[in-house]
Amino acid sequence: MNQRVDVVVPVESVPNLIVPPLAVTTGGPEVDWVDMPGGALAFQRHPVVRLPYDPASAAKARRYLRLRPVDLIVLPLLVLTAVPVFVDPEFFPGETFWIWARLAVLILLLISTSTRQRWRPKQDPVTEAGRVVRIPDLPEAVAHEWLRLNPGSVQIVAKGVPIRRFRPEVYVLWAIGCLAGAAGLFAALVLDLVPGSFWLWVTVPALFFAAVVCKLKSQPPGLLLPD
Secondary structure, three states: OOOEEEEEEEHHHHHHOOOOOOOOOOOOOOOEEEEEEOOOOOOOOOOEEEEEEOHHHHHHHHHHHHHHHHHHHHHHHHHHHHOHHHOOOOOOOOHHHHHHHHHHHHHHHHHHHHHHHHHOOOOOOEEEOOOEEEEEEEEHHHHHHHHHHOOOOOEEEEOOOOEEOOOHHHHHHHHHHHHHHHHHHHHHHHOOOOOOOHHHHHHHHHHHHHHHHHHHHHOOOOEEOOO
């Protein structure tokens, strides 16, 4: 079984990147090219990488891309339903309306996210640390062909290796701060030391998730980007 690796390309090198005509999924020569943005959210600007997929994976990737604009509808709706002050309370009176509105938007978000993840290719480019684009899960032979065609621009890293902008100690301190913030905010909400709100309750798991991400970033081995 062929080993799978990740390819890392500096953002500034993406426009001049030479991509070999080998499927990033199977490594085969039968390819269908798809322009893949290097980010998950439609409203964010990311470099676009033209990638060769096998025909079946290319069809799934295009379905995934067609669902990306849903972000532009669902996320603003989520904000509006979470903060009723944005909408005239005389036009939408009563707390019951907002409960059902939030539930409907959350269900829509869940459906769109799960559908996108089902069609999202493993080789979907991701911009990391704001400075590099990572194309994950390539056959090792294909990755080395990328390296041969783009000397000095392409790096090959093991799957899942964290890419760091700062030293591991910085991420450990951030993880401790986020975890302490999550615990403190949760305690304050439970003990009614602060008035509870939707956003404060959402902030607790968000801080905990940020702590986990920072801790994972600190784990060796990792790729530390040069200054």
